Every structure is written in C-alpha cells, then in structure tokens.
Amino acid sequence: MTTLVIGANGQIGKQFCELAQQAGTPVKAMIRSEGQAAWFNERGIESVVADLEGEFEHAFEGCDQAVFTAGSGPHTGPDKTLMIDLFGAIRAADVASQKGLSRYIMVSAMRAENPLEAPEKLRPYMAAKFAADAHLRRSDIPHVILKPGRLTDEIASRQFASSMDEAGDNQISRANVAHALLHVVQTSSIINQEYTLLDGKRSIEEIVQ
Incomplete structure (x- = not known):
C-alpha cells in the first residue's frame, strides 16, 4: 500500500517520509520542484513533482491512500493560505475520492474547530483548516483527521496526550506528529x-485505540 505524501518537503513531511522508508512502508513524496528531489533521492524515497496550486492529479497514480501535511507556512499571506491550506486540501480530498483511494489522512490543527479562539494572526489559517476538515467529513472517502497542538522542534518522545487537561500544555513536537502519522x-x-x-505520557496506540 503506497501512501502519497502531500507536503512531503515540509518539516513534518520529511520526518514522516524518512520514518516510513526506514520502516519499509512505501511512500511517494509529492514535491513542488525537481530542486527538492535530491533529499528524497538520497534516501531512496520515490518522489513526484506536482503543484497544489496547479495540476497534481497525476501524483496519485499507484497510490492507495494519501496524507495531507502541506501548509502555506507562517511567512506567506492570506492568498497562499486560501490556495494551499483550504482549496488545495479540498481539491486533494476530492481527487483521492474520485480515484477510489482507501483513506485520506489530514494533518489539521487543534484549534481548527474554534478559529476565533486562536491567536489573531493564526485565525485565517485555522479558518482554512476548519473549512477543509468540514469538507472532508462530508466527503465519501474514509478519512482520519489528526489535530496537533502548537508545533515544536523537540526530539521525538513517542509519548502522547489527547487533551490539554491531560498534557498540561498545548504543544507537540513535529517528530512526534511524524511518528503518529506512521x-x-x-x-x-x-x-x-x-x-x-499533544506531547504526553501515553503511546500512540493508547491514543487511537
């Protein structure tokens, strides 16, 4: 079962692809340009050039499920948030459904269900996630939505929590998100x-059982 990784060149995407390769779990990394291919080639990870703001249907060929971990990034404007985090995520879910994939796995955000509760500068991003998640729930493709808290660059603990009451904080390392994705x-x-x-004290198996 090959998994298309949309947003493979991002911080979570790269870590997930590397973990999957090490575990013998087939993935295809969707990247925006040939210039991004070297990192994946060096690790023996298949890649395909496709653009969320353009044509990308060909990237799904030969894949059984898809992971969406793309993001416009903190230094872009609302235009990129709309085209990638909202419209790109919706289009990708629709293509996955049309092609009969078994699952679409969305990396969303913990505050996405209540965008107005997020810091003001993050509200457009959270609103985009809210709408993309809502579209996915209404679609006919089987799906999983992962909602990490504030992302950090700490090393993987492989220990998780599923609420702020349990965690005592609102953060999780990107490395832990990658392990959860795997x-x-x-x-x-x-x-x-x-x-x-969130970062916590339980295994991922306990969280998703």
Missing part, C-alpha cells in the same frame, strides 16, 4: 476518526 498510515483499520495530539 502508526495511522500502517493501521488501515483506523477510519473516520479524529484525534487531538
């Missing part, structure tokens, strides 16, 4: 579920 990708029985992800 578990979900490898566990085909997880469908139509949503999980908040």
